[in-house]
Amino acid sequence: MTKQSIRRQHSVRGLPKPPGPFSWTATWGDMLFVSGLRGIDPATGFPAQTDEERVQLIFQHLAHALEEGGSSLRHVLSTRVYVTDMQRHRPMINEAYERNFGDDLPTRTIVEVHALNQDDTIELEAVAARVA
Amino acid sequence: MTKQSIRRQHSVRGLPKPPGPFSWTATWGDMLFVSGLRGIDPATGFPAQTDEERVQLIFQHLAHALEEGGSSLRHVLSTRVYVTDMQRHRPMINEAYERNFGDDLPTRTIVEVHALNQDDTIELEAVAARVA
Amino acid sequence: MTKQSIRRQHSVRGLPKPPGPFSWTATWGDMLFVSGLRGIDPATGFPAQTDEERVQLIFQHLAHALEEGGSSLRHVLSTRVYVTDMQRHRPMINEAYERNFGDDLPTRTIVEVHALNQDDTIELEAVAARVA
Numbered sequence: 001m002t003k004q005s006i007r008r009q010h011s012v013r014g015l016p017k018p019p020g021p022f023s024w025t026a027t028w029g030d031m032l033f034v035s036g037l038r039g040i041d042p043a044t045g046f047p048a049q050t051d052e053e054r055v056q057l058i059f060q061h062l063a064h065a066l067e068e069g070g071s072s073l074r075h076v077l078s079t080r081v082y083v084t085d086m087q088r089h090r091p092m093i094n095e096a097y098e099r100n101f102g103d104d105l106p107t108r109t110i111v112e113v114h115a116l117n118q119d120d121t122i123e124l125e126a127v128a129a130r131v132a
Numbered sequence: 133m134t135k136q137s138i139r140r141q142h143s144v145r146g147l148p149k150p151p152g153p154f155s156w157t158a159t160w161g162d163m164l165f166v167s168g169l170r171g172i173d174p175a176t177g178f179p180a181q182t183d184e185e186r187v188q189l190i191f192q193h194l195a196h197a198l199e200e201g202g203s204s205l206r207h208v209l210s211t212r213v214y215v216t217d218m219q220r221h222r223p224m225i226n227e228a229y230e231r232n233f234g235d236d237l238p239t240r241t242i243v244e245v246h247a248l249n250q251d252d253t254i255e256l257e258a259v260a261a262r263v264a
Numbered sequence: 265m266t267k268q269s270i271r272r273q274h275s276v277r278g279l280p281k282p283p284g285p286f287s288w289t290a291t292w293g294d295m296l297f298v299s300g301l302r303g304i305d306p307a308t309g310f311p312a313q314t315d316e317e318r319v320q321l322i323f324q325h326l327a328h329a330l331e332e333g334g335s336s337l338r339h340v341l342s343t344r345v346y347v348t349d350m351q352r353h354r355p356m357i358n359e360a361y362e363r364n365f366g367d368d369l370p371t372r373t374i375v376e377v378h379a380l381n382q383d384d385t386i387e388l389e390a391v392a393a394r395v396a
Contacts, residue, residue: 162292162293163295209270209297210297210391212389218379218381222284222381226285229284229285229286233285236272237272237274237286238272238286238287238297239272239287239288239289239297239298239299240286240287240299240300241387241389242284242300242381243300243387244378244380245378246377246378259297261292
């Protein structure tokens, strides 16, 4: 096992400050862990107004977090999606997966939960492979 | 770090087609990630009628997914179980863990969520070690 | 890839017996997976009375589980926190993250779910780097 160390990123270009005491990303060897991402507008620190804007922001944030961690949208292994309305949000998520991941679809679990922080509606968490 | 690549399986023998744009499994080095599995009957594409049948199908699907990813029920590291009725489903899950995992019990988190896709009742997600 | 094997711990010093058929920890190479931890008092096998005591016990249990798995609170990569009341529990969790993780903040996802086992209120699951 090569000697290696954990690298954490509290601050990621394009993302808001983490809304709590956690890191946006942590890397260990060739693995990258990404915190639950919500559609927070970096300009305001609050969730964007519409669900459509939130989904778009989540994937923007994900692309930035992956890039700074030595990965990309092509190299996501595992995702968990938490929504507050399965009927309404799942089709939006599906459309965004097709557009953003193309043929490199990660594994996925999607569940409807009771609530998210800041009364938000959609959150996405990922594990990715580091290739850079 | 050995040069390696991600392998994804969208189609797994014995499993239904994924009910959305995601892969059933993704492998990276000696790790295997498995999407949330529900008790979908491959013949119909819908959840089986009873919770008992669903639990049985979940473990059938899990065994197939693990096998095609170079792992097995003996090599599961981590599981997350999402149910819609903790009192009712947890004992069924416990019984299935004992029967299917034997002495090789993985780690587990079980939570009761508001809803799953297709109004399903039980979903299980896993991370496993690749040994083949 | 070095020949290696999975190590599971069903029994961890300082923790109660697992309240179901699962292991508290599983290790694979330089990775450690920890089951969802709740504020179970090892003396009674039931959740402690107050949320404050539960959070304190969760981090005690986590420190023990990490230590026996060759890791520590300094080496946690990824956490998922499940609460039954976001407004009430998130500030307690934030305070505990700052106190226990210091500058080595892991990634985090926090969601409000419908229920946990034993009518508990807070559960925390972790993936950590093994360094010993």
